[in-house]
Amino acid sequence: MSKAKRLILILGDQLDLQSAALRDFSLETDVIIMIESANEAQYVWSHKAKIALFLSAMRHFAKALQDLKYPLIYIKESNLSITDALREFIQKNGPQQLVCIEPGEYRLKIAIEKMAQELGLHLDMREDNHFYCTHQEFAQWVANKKELRLEYFYRLMRKTHRILVDADGNPEGGQWNFDQDNRKPYSKKGPGIIDKPLSFAHDAITKEVLDYVGKTYAEHPGSLNAFDWPVTREQALEALDYFVEYRLRNFGVYQDAMWTDTPFGWHSILSSSMNLKLLNPREVVDAVLRAWKKYSLDLSTVEGFIRQILGWREFVRGMYYLDMPQMAKDNHYKHINKLPSWYWSGKTDMACMKDAIGQTLQYGYAHHIQRLMVTGNFALLAEVLPSEVCDWYLAIYVDAIEWVELPNTAGMALFANGGRFTSKPYIASGAYIKRMSNYCNDCKYKPDVRFGESACPVTTLYWNFLIKHRDQFEASPRTRLMTANLKRISDEDQKEITIHAKKILNNLDAI
Ligand SMILES: Cc1cc2nc3c(=O)[nH]c(=O)nc-3n(C[C@H](O)[C@H](O)[C@H](O)COP(=O)(O)OP(=O)(O)OC[C@H]3O[C@@H](n4cnc5c(N)ncnc54)[C@H](O)[C@@H]3O)c2cc1C
Ligand code: SF4
Structure with missing residues (x-):
């Protein structure tokens, strides 16, 4: 040396x-x-x-x-x-x-x-060359913008990189975004047969690492039993080929769907490979574009997938470097609760949380809607201190690196920056979880009950959140509609919701 x-x-x-x-x-x-x-x-x-x-x-x-x-x-x-x-x-x-x-x-x-x-x-x-957009380009886009929204940034990325646009720069298929085609639950009978993700045998290096981690970090959360992640570029490329051939076709339509014991759905499971830079996102987007033609895939699934990478992934990275270190400190709602201890164990009576956290502990993976609308939604409604929630996400997902974890958790799931790049908080009651999954079928709680013994904690805390922040929501045209349904709940019932919510919030570990 x-x-x-x-x-x-x-x-x-x-x-x-x-x-x-x-x-x-x-x-x-x-x-x-x-x-x-x-x-x-x-x-x-x-x-x-x-x-x-x-x-x-x-x-x-x-x-x-x-x-x-x-x-x-x-x-x-x-x-x-x-x-x-x-x-x-x-x-x-x-x-x-x-x-x-x-x-x-x-x-x-x-x-x-x-x-x-x-x-x-x-x-x-x-600067890292594994992104489409440089810091300078992002800063240029941000300059003079009144509102920082994914949609406009994504359109710019499509045009700049000539992805899914025609020769005149118009969007393929006549529209920029096919999101409305991509939000279906599985059928009532379940997801049916899903092509499993590719599996990778452990070689001597991985075996040695698993042994070392198992002994050295025995007290750490999660399991190594299901460890099956690509650990080389060759494996990551195989995983990409396999995804575009077998799983991409159903990605779009079931992107938001959840079902018990279906940890991966039709998702790509490529985030860890991209984040470790075993794969370049350009290779992923190119492979998806080739598969579109080769397997005659729906434009909606192809656009839906590319939006995640060319849009969201690039956008949150830009926001992270733009807003740090403030992003890590933001606490718009001044929440102070501790993260319930069952986030680390999955031991809760809430079937949705048990499933999403259970698979997280097993694989280090949950898909976007599980992260946003199950664990993230609950943490926001339960008024948990954002830094506690962010530390959990950073610790528990194999793809978690702060540039992508923090804007998603603090910015998107918790609204901790007061809507710097989202128009309203992503909150939902048990009704949404019931619509998008089968979790509620075997749950101790009832998704449509707002207070009392059998009330779904997600539902109680959702209405409680709306009652608490009603004035703020009604003051803004972006959030005014969110409280419209409160008018259908009598004052008496609203009081009961508040009382029941207080009980839950005072003992979050007990649900
Ligand atoms: C609270 C919260 C925390 C998150 N933390 C992380 C994280 O630590 N690391 C991470 O890579 N993603 C994170 N995400 C984004 C997203 O949930 C994961 O990228 C996705 O679930 C990874 O699974 P997949 O590879 O099967 O993705 P797919 O659903 O197959 O999507 C394809 C790819 O698009 C990209 N992508 C999709 N959504 C996003 C997004 N919102 N932001 C950035 N990239 C996106 C990912 O690279 C992903 O591999 C988080 C989302 C939320 C709501
Ligand atoms: S009833 Fe509520 S707590 Fe139970 S699974 Fe449904 S949403 Fe989750």
Whole structure:
């Protein structure tokens, strides 16, 4: 190492040989460093599968680098934080420059910048090339906008990248958005046969990691029994091929549907591969466009899927870097409740929460509507402190990295930033969960009962939330309609709802 002038840092979610950090790599002057840091697994109480996925993918990537004869320092199982391990290494070996990609967590970005400054080290922090939209382009789009809304940003992305537009820049199929075709529940009889996601046998590296994580992080939440995530680029590409061939066709229509023991539905399960950079989103979008023609898929499913990646994924990333560090502090409703303890165990009588959290603990996965309208909706209605909720999401999902987790949780699910990029809070009563799933069929509670012993806690807290914030909702044309149904509930019943809600809120652990 003594000869190396440039140290190239590769973080656990930057595992791509085409990474901008390696674009001018020189065997003469450069060496790569990768660090396994226990701190990263512990600063939130991470799911075992999330720790295992990162470690296995990192070790596989290190092997790929070594096979290609890149000089690599791999620090295994360090008890230090990434920056402390880095500082120690730099102080011993004295490189003149540190090259890295902007971390996906603001905290780490600031820590690396601070460390480099303290050490008087030249830092070349490059923008991640795994996104369609650069920070500069996003800032340009934001400038002079009165309202920051996904829809307009998404249209711009479609036009700029010429995706699903005709030669004149008009949307394919005559409309930008087919969302109204994509919100169906499964049939009353259930989802029928769903092609299972692809499975990946554990090789020696993954087996070693699973063993290590099982022992070292035994107290952490979640299970390793169902660990089946792509851990290499080759596996991620296989998962992508499989998805577009077998599962994409039904993605759109059942995107919002939920059913017990159906953890993945028709979803792609590609987020962890994209977030670790085993896959580039451009490859995913291109594969979907090819499949559209090859398998004569509905435009609505293709557009619906592409909107998630070209639209939402890019949009929340832009918002994260624009609004941090404020985004992590926002608490629009001034909520202060603790997260119910059963978020970590799934031990609750609420069938919807039990299922969504149960599968989360098993796989480290739940699909978007489960995250938004089951666990997220409840946390908002239960008035939980946003930072507690965000820490849970960051810890518990294998695809959770703060740039994507925080805007989704704080911004979208909890309305913690007061609607900076959403028009109204995403809240729903048990009636929505009943419509979109079979959860209520075997639940102790009744979705349409608003107060009393058998009342559904989601329903009680939903009406309580509307009663509490009625004036605020009625003051804005964007939310005025939300309280319209309150008029059908008598004053007496509204009082009962408030009393029952108070009981629930005072003892959230008990439901
Ligand atoms: C409260 C909450 C927390 C979330 N936390 C995360 C997170 O930590 N990491 C994460 O990747 N996604 C997060 N999401 C977004 C979304 O739920 C997941 O991307 C999706 O469930 C991953 O499963 P999938 O790959 O099967 O996605 P699919 O449903 O198959 O969608 C395809 C892809 O679109 C992208 N996508 C879809 N919705 C979003 C979105 N809202 N924001 C960004 N990308 C999106 C993902 O890359 C996903 O892989 C969160 C959503 C909510 C409501
Ligand atoms: S009745 Fe309420 S708590 Fe039970 S599953 Fe339905 S929505 Fe969830």
